[in-house]
Amino acid sequence: MSEGTRRALTTTAAAVLAATMAVSLLAGCADFSDSEAAPFTGPPTGQAPKKPPPPPQLPSSGPKPPGPCIDQDPLVLATCLNEPTSLITTAEIDHAYVAERGGVITYTTTDQPNREVLRIPVDTAGDGGLTSIALSPSYEQDRLFYAYISTPTENRVVRVTPGDEPKVILGGIPKGASGNAGSLVFAGPDLVVATGNTGDPAAARDPGSLAGKVLLLPSPGTVTPARPKVLATDGGTRASLCRANKGPIFIADQGPAQDRLRVLTPGSPTTDAWTWPDRPGLAGCAVTDAGVVVSSQRTGKVELVQLPDGSTTADREPVQVLDRTRYGVFGRLATGPKGMPQGLTTNKPTPTAPTDDRVVLVPLPSGDSKAGDD
Numbered sequence: 001m002s003e004g005t006r007r008a009l010t011t012t013a014a015a016v017l018a019a020t021m022a023v024s025l026l027a028g029c030a031d032f033s034d035s036e037a038a039p040f041t042g043p044p045t046g047q048a049p050k051k052p053p054p055p056p057q058l059p060s061s062g063p064k065p066p067g068p069c070i071d072q073d074p075l076v077l078a079t080c081l082n083e084p085t086s087l088i089t090t091a092e093i094d095h096a097y098v099a100e101r102g103g104v105i106t107y108t109t110t111d112q113p114n115r116e117v118l119r120i121p122v123d124t125a126g127d128g129g130l131t132s133i134a135l136s137p138s139y140e141q142d143r144l145f146y147a148y149i150s151t152p153t154e155n156r157v158v159r160v161t162p163g164d165e166p167k168v169i170l171g172g173i174p175k176g177a178s179g180n181a182g183s184l185v186f187a188g189p190d191l192v193v194a195t196g197n198t199g200d201p202a203a204a205r206d207p208g209s210l211a212g213k214v215l216l217l218p219s220p221g222t223v224t225p226a227r228p229k230v231l232a233t234d235g236g237t238r239a240s241l242c243r244a245n246k247g248p249i250f251i252a253d254q255g256p257a258q259d260r261l262r263v264l265t266p267g268s269p270t271t272d273a274w275t276w277p278d279r280p281g282l283a284g285c286a287v288t289d290a291g292v293v294v295s296s297q298r299t300g301k302v303e304l305v306q307l308p309d310g311s312t313t314a315d316r317e318p319v320q321v322l323d324r325t326r327y328g329v330f331g332r333l334a335t336g337p338k339g340m341p342q343g344l345t346t347n348k349p350t351p352t353a354p355t356d357d358r359v360v361l362v363p364l365p366s367g368d369s370k371a372g373d374d
Helices: 003-018 201-205
Strands: 076-078 084-089 095-100 104-109 115-119 130-135 145-150 155-160 167-173 183-187 190-194 214-217 229-232 240-243 249-254 259-264 271-276 282-288 291-296 302-306 319-322 330-335 341-345 359-361
Touching (some): 084 330, 095 130, 104 130, 249 282, 259 282, 291 330
Antiparallel strands (some): 214 229, 282 291
16 A cells, blocks of 8 residues: 555544454363463452443544445445454554455455455355454564354364465364354454354353354464363354453353353353343444443344443443444444444345445443433
């Protein structure tokens, strides 16, 4: 990219910002005490809830340039995506890497055409394909992407750099007619992997199966890493991991009996931050200063699970942030610059806008987080 183009994109970003894992398993829990990553934080007690940050402001810079894949909505950051499944935000609010289920990783900007970065062979049968991506912690030096993919026979984690062939980091993850989507997140140098339960809750409880687990791959810089540790079992059909820097890892999951937002804490089983007995179809999560934002596919809602300051357990009903009327249904979410969540719409094959599917900046509610209490 030329320096002039970079400057132009940075100017655009500033304008928009103004707008707003076959192997045997080792049972046990993760210990990050020797990791370069800061350890997960536990829930202090007696702390008051935080106030959400104010919502993003509308831009004062006028309309975006016209074009078939340009959306004039100031909160729309990228458009014309094909079955987006995973989002990596960058330091610039309107720049991102997006995984598409067919195997393409795309670089997006608000007012420039989407650019294909690399393509991975995948099998999209059922709900499989390319379902999650993560950048190497040393991406600026090694240019490595980590990806959760489906093949005709299994699900696996691979690493790949543009122009090279994918190398298997973790194979042998069962594949089923459904429940094939996975999720990846780095905790310092260590990769945390959530696997789908292949539509079989019994497999998720089976210590001999890789299905329905959350696994730790320590420093996965080689093709044959150390055996992963089991961080959590009893996973559902579609787990999504999210984490803020030096914070706990949350799991948004469609469980066998209820949807739930779980949290990983060192040396302890997972605990529920909040549960949804009506099973709205949790699809994504993003950690913010105000709590954890979650998306639901069946209901089309985006909600904020408010957490008392320093705690990982909600003490009040989630606050609805969006319904399906404005942008349709959201899938995976991610935290972007200034702690603002961004989300991928999943509206096709029945789009709600000509520019679907899109990356959207999710506005958070303003005011006291105790709003609605008596």
